[in-house]
Amino acid sequence: MTRKAIAGILFDKDGTLLDYAKSWVPVNYELARIAARSDEGLARILLQAGGMDPDTGQVAPDSLLAAGNTVEIATGMVRAGAPFSVDELTALFDGLFARSVDYAVPVTDLAAFFASLHAKGYRLGVASSDNERSIRETAKRFGFESYLHYVAGYDSGYGVKPEPGMVLGFCAATGLTPDQVAVVGDNNHDMHMGRSAGVAMTVAVLSGTGSRQSLAAASDHCLMNITELEAVL
Structure with a gap:
């Protein structure tokens, strides 16, 4: 055939x-800061839960931050300790992602x-x-x-x-x-x-x-x- x-x-x-590295690693840091309500220690925990090394910015293949949609990322962050509901965090992340277009490479x-x-x-x-x-x-x-x-x-x-x-x-x-x-x-x-x-x-x-x-x-x-x-x- x-x-x-x-x-x-x-x-x-x-x-x-x-x-990805140029466009999204900075956004991921901001995402974690938002989800942690600016608690630096919690932000590090949330980044690690998402598959990103908070020191190097390296994101693991097929991890939450690499492949997840907004709801999945929000759910993972809440499970890891973010003090929000999933719906609240999803709305915040969707807004962040829309704004991030201005910095995309x-x-x-x-x-x-x-x-x-x-x-x-x-x-x-x-x-x-x-x-x-x-x-x-x-x-x-x-x-x-x-x-x-x-x-x-x-x-x-x-x-x-x-x-x-x-x-x-x-x-x-x-x-x-x-x-x-x-x-x-x-x-x-x-x-x-x-x-x-x-x-x-x-x-x-x-x-x-x-x-x-x-x-x-x-x-x-x-x-x-x-x-x-x-x-x-």
Whole structure:
């Protein structure tokens, strides 16, 4: 049986389109400060619970801060001692994440990158564990919103990673089938989402928190960053 050509690409956002260390490590420190009500000792505990070394800023692959959605992160912080309800902390984190767009650092010129893929006829989407507002603000800030056929955050109604719902939503929005889609991301939540949906290709990138070792089992290709993508499509 001949495999269908890839016609759609669904990207993760953080660690994939945005450099994770440059964009999110400072946000994680602020997240912990908020969750700890500025208690420095508790903030360190919360960062460690989220998978981040409070001294080095290193975030473990597939940890809560690397791959969790806002509700999951808030839940983990509350369990680790944050003096808030999950709903309160989720609202605070969603606001922080939306504001953090102003400080995000892209992996490449995203407007030019998406324009090139769009010109080649690919249908394009972003599926993130962040909220939908933050995704749209990111696309607007970096000039690629007009090239997107689909946007899904954890709060968009398609379910959460690593469930297949965001991929299936992309297919419904674009008229494609999963075997025409490539999923691109920096952690195993992205790869497992793609595999569970039956996509044609899962592509891991190393601009986030994952490593070649952590991503090898669930990815068909592992690239330094998205600038190498067209070579494998």
